[in-house]
Amino acid sequence: MPATFTRHPVEIERKDTGIGGKPPLDRRPTGGGGDGDNWDNRPSGRRGPRELLSRYRLGVIFALAGDLMFFVALVSAFFVRQSAGHFDARENYVSDWHPLAVPPILWINTAILLLSSITAEMARRQLFREIDVMEEWLGLGRPAVKRAAPWLIATVVLGSLFLVGQWIAWDQLVVAGFRFDSPDPSSHFFYLITGTHGLHLVLGILGLVGALIGLFTLRRIELRQIVVDCTAWYWHTMGVFWIFLFALLVLFQ
Amino acid sequence: MMKRIFTTSHRVIGAHYLQLSLTAVAVGTLLSLLMRIHRVWPDTPLPFYGILKPEDYLALVTMHGTLMIFFVLTTAPQSGFANLVLPAQIGARQMAFPRLNAAAFWLAVAAFVILISAFFVPQGAPISGWTSYPPFSAIAAAGPGQGAGMDLWLVSIGVFCLSSWLSSVNMLATILTERCPGMTWTRLPMTVWAWLVTSILTLLVFSVLLAAIVLLYSDRHFGSSFFVPLGDIVNGHIVGRGDGSPLLWLHLFWFFGHPEVYIAVLPGMGLATSLFANFTRRNVPGYRTMAAMLVLIGLLGLAVWGHHMFVSGMNPYAGTAFALTTMAIAVPSTVEVLGWLTLLSYGGLRLKTPMLFALGFLSFFIAGGLTGPILAQPALDSYLHNTFFVVAHFHLVMAMAGVFSIFAGVYYWFPLLTGRLMNETLGKVHFWISLIAAYGTFFPMHLTGLAGEPRHYERLSGPIASFSAILPAERGITYSALLLAAAQLLFLWNFISSARRGQRAESNPWQATTLEWAPEGFAVRVEHGPYDYSVPSGEAKFIPQWEAASKQE
Numbered sequence: 104m105p106a107t108f109t110r111h112p113v114e115i116e117r118k119d120t121g122i123g124g125k126p127p128l129d130r131r132p133t134g135g136g137g138d139g140d141n142w143d144n145r146p147s148g149r150r151g152p153r154e155l156l157s158r159y160r161l162g163v164i165f166a167l168a169g170d171l172m173f174f175v176a177l178v179s180a181f182f183v184r185q186s187a188g189h190f191d192a193r194e195n196y197v198s199d200w201h202p203l204a205v206p207p208i209l210w211i212n213t214a215i216l217l218l219s220s221i222t223a224e225m226a227r228r229q230l231f232r233e234i235d236v237m238e239e240w241l242g243l244g245r246p247a248v249k250r251a252a253p254w255l256i257a258t259v260v261l262g263s264l265f266l267v268g269q270w271i272a273w274d275q276l277v278v279a280g281f282r283f284d285s286p287d288p289s290s291h292f293f294y295l296i297t298g299t300h301g302l303h304l305v306l307g308i309l310g311l312v313g314a315l316i317g318l319f320t321l322r323r324i325e326l327r328q329i330v331v332d333c334t335a336w337y338w339h340t341m342g343v344f345w346i347f348l349f350a351l352l353v354l355f356q
Numbered sequence: 357m358m359k360r361i362f363t364t365s366h367r368v369i370g371a372h373y374l375q376l377s378l379t380a381v382a383v384g385t386l387l388s389l390l391m392r393i394h395r396v397w398p399d400t401p402l403p404f405y406g407i408l409k410p411e412d413y414l415a416l417v418t419m420h421g422t423l424m425i426f427f428v429l430t431t432a433p434q435s436g437f438a439n440l441v442l443p444a445q446i447g448a449r450q451m452a453f454p455r456l457n458a459a460a461f462w463l464a465v466a467a468f469v470i471l472i473s474a475f476f477v478p479q480g481a482p483i484s485g486w487t488s489y490p491p492f493s494a495i496a497a498a499g500p501g502q503g504a505g506m507d508l509w510l511v512s513i514g515v516f517c518l519s520s521w522l523s524s525v526n527m528l529a530t531i532l533t534e535r536c537p538g539m540t541w542t543r544l545p546m547t548v549w550a551w552l553v554t555s556i557l558t559l560l561v562f563s564v565l566l567a568a569i570v571l572l573y574s575d576r577h578f579g580s581s582f583f584v585p586l587g588d589i590v591n592g593h594i595v596g597r598g599d600g601s602p603l604l605w606l607h608l609f610w611f612f613g614h615p616e617v618y619i620a621v622l623p624g625m626g627l628a629t630s631l632f633a634n635f636t637r638r639n640v641p642g643y644r645t646m647a648a649m650l651v652l653i654g655l656l657g658l659a660v661w662g663h664h665m666f667v668s669g670m671n672p673y674a675g676t677a678f679a680l681t682t683m684a685i686a687v688p689s690t691v692e693v694l695g696w697l698t699l700l701s702y703g704g705l706r707l708k709t710p711m712l713f714a715l716g717f718l719s720f721f722i723a724g725g726l727t728g729p730i731l732a733q734p735a736l737d738s739y740l741h742n743t744f745f746v747v748a749h750f751h752l753v754m755a756m757a758g759v760f761s762i763f764a765g766v767y768y769w770f771p772l773l774t775g776r777l778m779n780e781t782l783g784k785v786h787f788w789i790s791l792i793a794a795y796g797t798f799f800p801m802h803l804t805g806l807a808g809e810p811r812h813y814e815r816l817s818g819p820i821a822s823f824s825a826i827l828p829a830e831r832g833i834t835y836s837a838l839l840l841a842a843a844q845l846l847f848l849w850n851f852i853s854s855a856r857r858g859q860r861a862e863s864n865p866w867q868a869t870t871l872e873w874a875p876e877g878f879a880v881r882v883e884h885g886p887y888d889y890s891v892p893s894g895e896a897k898f899i900p901q902w903e904a905a906s907k908q909e
Contacts, residue, residue: 158529158533161452169559169563172560172561172567177567183604199599200599285579291581
C-alpha cells in the first residue's frame with residue numbers, strides 16, 4: 104500500500120460511528136483532560152469514590168471465606184464421626200452416637216439472632232442514604248450517625264442476648280447430664296459448634312462496639328461507612344452460618 | 357528502634373520474613389544433620405548432649421519437618437518474597453492492609469518462638485512427626501514429648517494458621533484492588549499469578565487445619581473422642597472411650613497438607629518462569645496457558661489429599677479415585693515443564709547465578725516429579741509408602757526445588773534489598789556444590805528405599821542384618837548432607853560480605869521488564885506484557901512494563 108494511504112492509528116480510532124455526529128465521549132482521542140484519567144481502559148482493580156470501601160469489603164469477604172472452610176471442616180467431622188462405629192462381640196455394628204435433643208431455647212436464640220441481623224442491616228443502610236451522606240460531606244451535622252447509632256446499639260443488645268441464651272442452653276444441657284466431657288460425641292459436637300460460633304459472635308460484638316465508637320470518633324465519612332458496613336457483613340454471615348449449624352444440630356442428629 | 361521493628365512497610369516486613377526463615381532453616385538443617393549423624397554413628401555421644409535416645413531422634417524428625425514446612429517453605433517464598441516485591445510488581449505503593457500484614461508477621465514470629473520452646477519443656481519436643489497422627493498425638497502418656505511438647509506444637513501451628521490466614525487475606529485484596537492502571541490480568545508477572553493461587557489455597561486449607569487442631573486439642577484436654585479409637589491401649593491402660601476415628605484426622609490434615617506442598621512450590625514455579633524469560637531474553641511462550649496451568653494445579657491440588665492415605669485403612673475405592681486425580685495433576689505440571697523447556701530450547705542462556713538456581717529448581721522439579729506418578733499408584737505405594745523412597749521423592753520435588761527457588765529469588769532480588777549484587781563466583785561455586793551434594797544426599801534414598809529402608813527408624817543396625825548392605829549408602833548420604841550444609845556457609849558469607857561491600861548494582865541490573873525494577877518515583881501506567889524480551893524494534897531489545905506505549909511504534 105502506498106504511503107499516502109496509510110492511516111494513522113488515531114484516525115482509525117476516530118472513524119465514523121455510522122450514525123453521524125461526534126464519536127462517543129470515551130472514544131475521542133482528545134477528550135477526558137488528556138492525562139489518561141478518564142476512567143477508560145481500567146479493568147485493573149477498582150477505582151473511584153468507593154475504592155476504599157470495596158477494598159475493605161473484599162478483605163472481609165476473603166476472611167469469611169476462610170472462616171467458612173473452618174466450619175465446613177467441623178461439619179464434615181460431624182458427619183464422619185456420626186457414621187463411625189465398631190463391631191461388638193456378636194459382630195453387630197454399633198455406634199456410640201446418641202442423638203441429642205437440642206434445648207428448645209435455641210429456637211428463641213435463633214429468632215433473636217435473625218432480628219439482630221435486621222437491626223444491623225438497618226444501621227448499615229443509614230450510612231448510605233444519599234442525602235444524609237451529602238450533609239455529612241458538607242459538614243452540616245451528622246444525621247447518618249444519629250440514625251445509625253440506635254440500630255447498632257440494638258444489635259449489640261440482641262447479640263448479647265443471643266450469647267446469654269446460648270449460655271442458658273449449655274446450662275440446661277449440663278443439668279440434663281450432657282457435659283462436654285461426657286462420653287457422648289454428639290454432645291462434644293454440640294458444645295464445640297455452639298462454642299466456636301459463640302466465639303465468633305463475641306468477636307462480632309467487639310466489632311460492633313468498635314464500630315459504634317468509630318461512628319463518633321472517625322472524622323471521615325468513608326471510614327465511618329467502612330467500619331459499620333464491614334461489621335454488618337460479618338454479622339450477617341455469622342447469622343447465616345448459625346442457621347446452617349442450627350439446622351445441622353436439629354435435623355441431622 | 358521500635359518504629360523500625362513494628363513497621364507496616366511491606367518491604368521491611370518481607371525482609372523480616374526472610375530473616376525468620378533463615379533462622380528456621382538454620383535450626384532445621386542442624387536438626388537434620390544430627391539425624392544423619394545419628395543414623396550412621398548411633399552410639400557415638402554428641403558433644404554437650406550425650407547419646408541420642410530413640411525418642412530424641414523422633415523429636416528431631418518432628419521438629420525438622422515442622423520448621424522446614426511451615427517456617428521455611430511456606431514463609432519464605434509466599435510471605436517473604438511476596439512482601440518484598442508483590443506490591444511493586446503490580447504497581448501498588450503499598451499493601452491493601454499494611455497493619456493486618458504486620459500483625460500476620462508477628463503472629464508468625466510468635467508461632468516460631470512457641471514451637472522452639474517445645475525443646476525446653478520437661479520431656480522435650482513432640483515425637484509424632486510433622487503430621488501428628490492420632491492416637492499417638494492425642495494422648496499425653498503415649499510417649500515422651502507428647503505432653504507439654506505436643507501442646508506447644510498444637511498452639512504454635514494454630515497461631516501459624518491465623519497468621520497465614522491474615523496474610524493471605526491481605527495478599528488477595530492487594531492483588532485484586534491495588535493494581536496500577538493498565539495492569540490487566542494478562543500483564544501480571546507469573547510470580548503474581550503464583551502468589552494469587554497460593555493465597556487462595558492458604559485461605560482455604562489453613563482454616564481446615566485450624567479446625568483439626570481445635571478438635572485434637574479438645575481430645576487431649578476436654579475428654580472428647582474425635583480421633584481416639586475405641587479400646588485404644590497406652591501403657592496397659594485403655595484410653596479410647598468412644599468410636600473416634602484416626603482417619604478423620606488424616607483426612608482433615610491432608611486436605612491441608614497436600615495443598616501446602618503447592619503453597620511451597622508454586623511461587624518457585626512463577627519465579628522460574630520469570631527468570632527463564634529474563635535470562636534467555638525471550639517472551640514466555642503460551643503465557644495464558646502457563647498462568648491457567650498454575651491455577652489448575654492449585655485447584656486439582658485440593659482434590660488429591662487421599663494419596664497420602666493409601667496405606668492408612670482408607671476405603672480402596674477412594675484410593676482409586678485419589679490415584680486418578682493425582683495422575684491428573686501431572687498433566688498441568690508437565691505443561692509447565694514443557695513451557696520452560698521450550699523457552700530454554702531457544703538457546704542463548706545467560707548463566708548468571710539466579711538463572712543457575714532456577715535451572716536447579718527445574719532439575720529437582722523434574723527429578724522429584726517423575727517419582728510422583730509412581731507413588732500415586734496404590735499398589736506401588738503400599739510397598740513404598742513407609743520407605744525412604746518417599747523421603748527422596750518429597751525432598752527433591754518440594755524441599756530442594758523449593759529451597760533452590762528461594763536461593764534463585766535471593767540472588768535475583770538481592771539488589772532490591774541492598775543496592776548491590778551478590779558475588780557471582782561465590783554464587784556459582786555455591787550452586788554447583790549445592791546441586792551435586794543435594795543429589796548426592798537425596799538420590800541414593802530412592803535406592804535404599806527400594807531396598808526396603810524404613811522411614812522413622814532410629815537405627816538400622818541391631819538384630820536385623822538385612823539392612824547391613826545399605827549402610828555404606830547411608831554413610832555416603834550423611835557425608836553428602838554435611839557437604840550440602842557446609843556449602844550454605846558459603847552462601848551466608850557471600851550474603852553478608854556482598855551486602856557490605858559487594859559490587860554496586862545499576863538500577864535494573866538484570867535488564868528485567870517487571871515493575872519491581874522500575875526507577876524510583878515513576879508514574880506508572882502499564883502498556884506492555886510482563887515478558888516483552890527480544891522485541892525487534894528498539895536498541896535495548898526489551899520493553900520494560902513501565903515504558904510508555906508510544907516508544908513501541
